[in-house]
């Protein structure tokens with residue numbers, strides 16, 4: 254999946270067989286058991302997938318992880334911090350998200366200081382929303398604050414602030430200054446092994462693969478949603494349209510070691526079959542307790 258707008262909550266839900274592909278032998282995890290390493294809340298975040306990521310990287314042993322659609326970048330952060338790879342390269346097209354990653358990697362200490370000083374009142378948030386950031390760090394801080402205080406973590410234009418939020422705490426319901434500072438400090442500790450590129454993952458991926466070849470593993474979580482069609486996608490991300498058929502064709506032309514995740518939609522199932530990729534299904538409940546199916550697509554058989 255990529256972005257149904259709801260955080261995937263897999264607690265207690267057993268994987269079930271879907272018709273298209275075998276069910277993954279790795280069970281869906283309780284997301285509370287996986288360390289949360291990203292300071293960003295991300296619609297379509299991939300915490301539930303981390304056990305698959307660990308096994309994929311341990312079995313294939315790459316030196317570097319490439320994440321061309323980084324978003325909250327849970328996969329890159331986990332791979333680097335758990336030493337599953339030596340280094341990660343993250344790519345993101347969204348300017349706001351890119352500013353966050355640049356500032357987290359280059360000026361994490363300043364972000365931590367500002368987090369400690371910030372009071373997220375509605376007046377301060379409206380001010381921040383209107384302000385034109387003068388530096389990358391200001392821009393990154395603005396992204397973090399809006400991401401943590403807007404409903405569902407949505408950064409796309411038109412997103413509204415959280416009114417009731419968790420436990421009726423409204424704007425403050427996802428603003429945890431100490432936790433955010435701790436996550437930023439951990440990122441800073443590993444910053445020399447993480448590179449960030451602002452740009453189009455579709456264009457950068459072939460160039461990067463040309464350089465690293467089989468030394469690299471590629472994790473792909475492109476913007477996509479089967480459940481709400483294009484409109485839902487554009488509510489979640491400023492950049493929500495992508496040529497999925499071209500992405501599959503690009504991967505088929507290389508011998509890249511990749512793992513890719515999508516909603517189990519008929520057009521995606523057709524693309525997997527067309528290119529003869531390996532795939533397994535996982536079934537879970539999302540934040541609204543709807544059952545949904547995800548496909549994990551790999552360049553070699555791993556999870557069946």
Ligand SMILES: C[S@@+](CC[C@H](N)C(=O)[O-])C[C@H]1O[C@@H](n2cnc3c(N)ncnc32)[C@H](O)[C@@H]1O
Pocket residue numbers: 254255256295296297298299300321322323324325326327328344345346347350452453454455474475476477490491492493494495
């Ligand atoms: C589904 S989200 C990734 C979520 C991420 N896996 C996580 O766990 O947080 C997809 C991301 O791709 C970004 N994106 C969309 N088109 C892109 C492109 N052509 N190149 C790079 N990033 C792109 C979106 O802005 C969004 O942040």
